[in-house]
Amino acid sequence: MSAAETTFEQAGRDEQPRRRADARRNHDRVFAAALEVFAEAGLQGTVPQVAERADVGKATVYRSYPTKEDLVEAVVRHRMAELERVTGPALDEAEPAHAFAAFVRALFAYLAQDRLLSEALADVRSAPCTGPLLDRLEELMAQARAAGEVRSDADRLDLRVVLCGMCLQLVGLAERDVARWRRYGELTLQALRP
Structure with missing residues (x-):
């Protein structure tokens, strides 16, 4: 294995914990935003509103909660x-x-x-x-x-x-x-x- 490949492989391993930490932070932000949005809007709250409040994309919300119903159930x-x-x-x-x-x-x-x-x-x-x-x-x-x-x-x-x-x-x-x-x-x- 070349030095460049070793460095690239090491960088990938070092980045995994950081990605997991980022994913956890995003999940926490999504959930906190969902608590606020649904408390204010009830069932009329939307995933785009949650994503906007959490300052993430809709896909980030859907990674943790595949449907709006899953997110609503978690909040309830x-x-x-x-x-x-x-x-x-x-x-x-x-x-x-x-x-x-x-x-x-x-x-x-x-x-x-x-x-x-x-x-x-x-x-x-x-x-x-x-x-x-x-x-x-x-x-x-x-x-x-x-x-x-x-x-x-x-x-x-x-x-x-x-x-x-x-x-x-x-x-x-x-x-x-x-x-x-x-x-x-x-x-x-x-x-x-x-």
């Missing part, structure tokens, strides 16, 4: 984990009725800042990602119902229609005021009281 899963951390303190409430109410209040305050998650909660196609949240809400509601704090005939469908219906309307009205979202969280709770 991330937001769900974040939401669990934010709403976790509500589950520490001693009384079941208080835990349910605190959880709903925390949820509405959080959703005011995230259009995508608000839309995903109401979209049955997102059920694999959002189902655990609705399961948790249903469980808390059942405990509050057993304590006489929620109407005896309230079920998962009622919860979904009332809560998700409120969210969809607020998103449709482009409402971003946290106080207004909290108000509708309170109305959701009132709708489910005996």
Whole structure:
């Protein structure tokens, strides 16, 4: 092997870790941009918007996420984990009725800042990602119902229609005021009281 070939081969090996580091940085930039774009625009956000915000080409986005749906799913899963951390303190409430109410209040305050998650909660196609949240809400509601704090005939469908219906309307009205979202969280709770 000539000295030139050895130098070229060595340069290729040295560049691989740098390329991997660049790819990781690009992936992180794409994901951070996707969090922002979809929080602002919901499902109307586009891959070109994400690419522009991340300052990369669309192909860079598609290397990490082959479809927009893959990117949306990754963002929703991330937001769900974040939401669990934010709403976790509500589950520490001693009384079941208080835990349910605190959880709903925390949820509405959080959703005011995230259009995508608000839309995903109401979209049955997102059920694999959002189902655990609705399961948790249903469980808390059942405990509050057993304590006489929620109407005896309230079920998962009622919860979904009332809560998700409120969210969809607020998103449709482009409402971003946290106080207004909290108000509708309170109305959701009132709708489910005996």
